[in-house]
Amino acid sequence: MNAVRQLPTKLVEKVWGRDTLPEPFTAPEGKRIGELWFEPPPEHSDLLVKYLFTSEKLSVQVHPSSANARPGEDGKEECWLVLDAEPGAQLAIGFNEEVDAATIEAAARDGSIEQLLTWHDVAAGDIYYLPAGTVHAIGPGLSLVEVQQNSDTTFRLYDYGRPRELHLERGVEVVQGVPYASEHRSTVTERGQTLIDGSHFRLDRIEGAPDAAIAAAYPGGLLALPLAGEVHAKDGSARAAAGECLYAAALNALDFGAAEVTLLTRSN
Template sequence: MFLERQFVEKPWGRDDLPPEFGALGGQRIGEIWYNGVGQTPLPLLVKWMFTSEKLSIQVHPSEADARRRGLPSGKEECWYIVDAEPGAVLGIGTKRVLSADELRAASLSGEIEELLDWKTVRAGDYFYIPAGTVHAIGAGITLVEVQQPADITYRLYDYGRPRELHLEDGVSVAIPVPYKDARSGNVSGNLKLAEGPHFWFHHIVDDAGKGTIKTSGSHWIVPISGHSMLNGVPMNRGDCIMVDSLEQIHVERDSSLLIAGIAKG
């Protein structure tokens, strides 16, 4: 099943997306969601993201934090960098451990921008972002994000943009420490990018790569480059496809596909 695209305007988005994503009608698009619009909500949300400016410095709640607030779920996510302009950065974790009071004060003063650990990135980099991680995506980046389906973001700092901040909620769920998650690196060939409590995420480059994925159930497929087919129908960059079996797809050598699925409880 080819999932419907939902275009989401953002102040930090772009009005010059690659043509395979369709006509924008003058909109400044920051995200494209593949979330089963018009159907029962899907248990994973896949996004393409396009940045011309920095996103807010933000944090997402864990399952436990979300339940305490009456929310349907927490939000963990994984990023795969498709393209990055020279010098493009991601902010992940803080340079040192911060107390709640230090995080609140730094968010109010703007010092949080200096305390965030900004990492230079390139195409093929990937990062798993556990709930509670203080983070921000910089300008000049195109990435694919896989996440729990809850759209819950607590903004700590937004560079003076006139948008709502969520300082108390954000500080209460944040774990402001240096980022050391092993589920990060740069892709080379067929590789499991991440396996977390809620979803798994793989990168494959040929049909043999399908054999590295042992999990059954629904699979979300995101073509990045090269040629691949779903039951003889081409899958192209800009598509997101959900299938029940990887036997339905054929991946030509030196292609690049991202595949995600639900973690087994």
């Protein structure tokens, strides 16, 4: 396979998605698109990168860790980079105060769990790292980049009366009933900045070419997601602009001469 190639995309319909997407994306007529996935390459199959577009609240949910996942489940840590936020847009992450499992389950059943959660006001450039076990919900009016372990194990605790399955027993077993740690939240402030260096993946934001410190952190395979400008393969075999994503076997296979803002991510 080529050392650099553009990843195929998949549009995912969601009840909370949008029929009109921000540029450069386009929703097919009559479709409410909530997510755009970049299909992970076999060489880097443990990470999944997405765009999310919301018009309604997503379910209150939680994911297990790799350590406490049961057979047939997969652990999932994730992070969000806010690209755009309408006035008043919020993310629910963690609880207002420490709560026990019985309280969480009762609140999920009667709907009062929304009041137990901390709703964070958000703006473009905000970054949130969500360790496994962190309860969360995404509000309407947001465009996000999500980087996550490639896992579809999600336990829904509450879904606003929508007719979808809940997973209270397992969700309550893995949820951390605590406030969200402030050190997991940050904001883009620098040209070249490490946004996340977690247990399972690393995420950096760069403007132009990466500096020596960031380049040294990418000795092997990685994903490059341009937010503005273009990233090219040095051999001319592939390119990606905003809304697209490249897999590269090595960072030195990429040309950042036409890049403006790019996200780099790899497994840890």
